[in-house]
Amino acid sequence: MDKKETMKAVICTKYGLPEVLKIQVVDKPIPKDNEILIKIVATAVNSGDVRVRGLKVEGFMKIIMRLVLGFSKPRKSILGTVYSGIVESKGNKVSTFKEGDKVFGMTGFDFGTYAEYIAVKENGNVAYMPENANFEEAVSLIFGGQTAIYFLEKSKISEKLEPKVLIIGATGSVGSAATQMAKYYGSDVTVVCSSEGKFLVESLGVSKIILYDKEDFSKQNRKFDFIFDAVGKTSKKQCEKLLAKGGIYKTVGGLEYASESQKQLVLIKELYEKGKLKAIIDKTFSFDKVVDAHKYVDTGRKKGNVILKINE
Numbered sequence: 001m002d003k004k005e006t007m008k009a010v011i012c013t014k015y016g017l018p019e020v021l022k023i024q025v026v027d028k029p030i031p032k033d034n035e036i037l038i039k040i041v042a043t044a045v046n047s048g049d050v051r052v053r054g055l056k057v058e059g060f061m062k063i064i065m066r067l068v069l070g071f072s073k074p075r076k077s078i079l080g081t082v083y084s085g086i087v088e089s090k091g092n093k094v095s096t097f098k099e100g101d102k103v104f105g106m107t108g109f110d111f112g113t114y115a116e117y118i119a120v121k122e123n124g125n126v127a128y129m130p131e132n133a134n135f136e137e138a139v140s141l142i143f144g145g146q147t148a149i150y151f152l153e154k155s156k157i158s159e160k161l162e163p164k165v166l167i168i169g170a171t172g173s174v175g176s177a178a179t180q181m182a183k184y185y186g187s188d189v190t191v192v193c194s195s196e197g198k199f200l201v202e203s204l205g206v207s208k209i210i211l212y213d214k215e216d217f218s219k220q221n222r223k224f225d226f227i228f229d230a231v232g233k234t235s236k237k238q239c240e241k242l243l244a245k246g247g248i249y250k251t252v253g254g255l256e257y258a259s260e261s262q263k264q265l266v267l268i269k270e271l272y273e274k275g276k277l278k279a280i281i282d283k284t285f286s287f288d289k290v291v292d293a294h295k296y297v298d299t300g301r302k303k304g305n306v307i308l309k310i311n312e
C-alpha cells in the first residue's frame, strides 16, 4: 500500500485565545476528478477567522455558531478562507486549470486555507491570479474585495450617476476594498475612519474624510444615496437622517451575509491589473507565527489585510 502523503496545517484545537492554534501534520488532500490541488503560498488572517477561533459573537448567536461550526471546537479544524498559490496537480475531469497555474480564491465556510495544500473544485470560487500581483498581494484582495462587491452590487450604485456614498470604517479589509470599489463605480465617496487611518484613505484618493475620534459623523448635514457600514458599528436608525430620498443603508454587522462567486474574483483580477484596485497589506507573518498574527487581528485595528505566508 502507498504511504499517505502529509502536510503541515494550523489546527484550531478548541475555541479560545490565539494559543489554541497549533501547527500539526495531517494528510495531504488528494484532488477528486473535478478538483485541483493547490500548493498554497499565502493566506490571510481575517476578522472572520478570529471571530470563529474565539467564538466571538453575542448572546444566542453563540449557540447558533456552535451548532453550525461545531460544539467545543470547529468541526472543520483547519481555519482560513482565502488563498493564493500554484496548481500542483488536477483531477481527470479538470479542463480549465493546469499544473503550474497561479490561482487565488476563497473557500468560505469550507475553511481549510491555513495549510500547505488544499483541493478545490475547478468551477468553485477560484480564478487565475492578477498577472501583475505577487502571492501576498493577490490574497489580500479577496476577503474584503468579495464582501465589498457583494454589498455594493446589492445597493445598485453602479446604476446611478455619481452616487453619494458614505463608507463607515474605511480602513479595514472590507472598508478599504469598498472605498476603492465605490470610486470605481464613479461614486462621490466620503469615509469615516480614525485619525490613525487618515493616511491610508488619503492614499486611496479620498479627500472627504470624517475622523470619528474628532467628530460625530451622524451630525453631518450632507445626504447620501448609499451608506455602507463596513465595520458593523452603527445601526440604520443612527444613519437614517443622513440618507437621501430612496437611499440605502447596508451593514456587515447584521444578519446579511455576503456570498462569493468566481465572477467577483474575475472582476477583482481585472481591476487590479488596470490599477483600479490596490493591495492593502498591513503586516505579513510567517506560517509559524500564526498565533501572533491572530493576536494582531484580534485588536480590531488592523489596516487593510494581514497575510500569513505558508510556502516561500
Ligand SMILES: NC(=O)c1ccc[n+]([C@@H]2O[C@H](COP(=O)([O-])OP(=O)(O)OC[C@H]3O[C@@H](n4cnc5c(N)ncnc54)[C@H](OP(=O)(O)O)[C@@H]3O)[C@@H](O)[C@H]2O)c1
Binding pocket: 046, 047, 048, 051, 144, 147, 168, 169, 170, 171, 172, 173, 174, 175, 192, 193, 194, 196, 197, 212, 230, 231, 232, 233, 251, 252, 253, 254, 256, 257, 258, 259, 297, 300, 301, 302, 303, 304
Ligand atoms: N456580513 C458579512 O458577510 C461579512 C463579511 C465580511 C466581514 N464581515 C464583518 O465585517 C467586519 C469588518 O471586517 P474587516 O475584515 O474589514 O475587519 P478589520 O479589517 O478587522 O477592520 C478593522 C478596521 O476597522 C477600523 N475601525 C474600528 N472601529 C471603527 C469605528 N468605530 N469606526 C470606523 N472604523 C473603525 C479599524 O481602524 P481604527 O481602529 O483605527 O479605527 C480597522 O482599520 C467584521 O466584523 C466582520 O466580521 C461581515
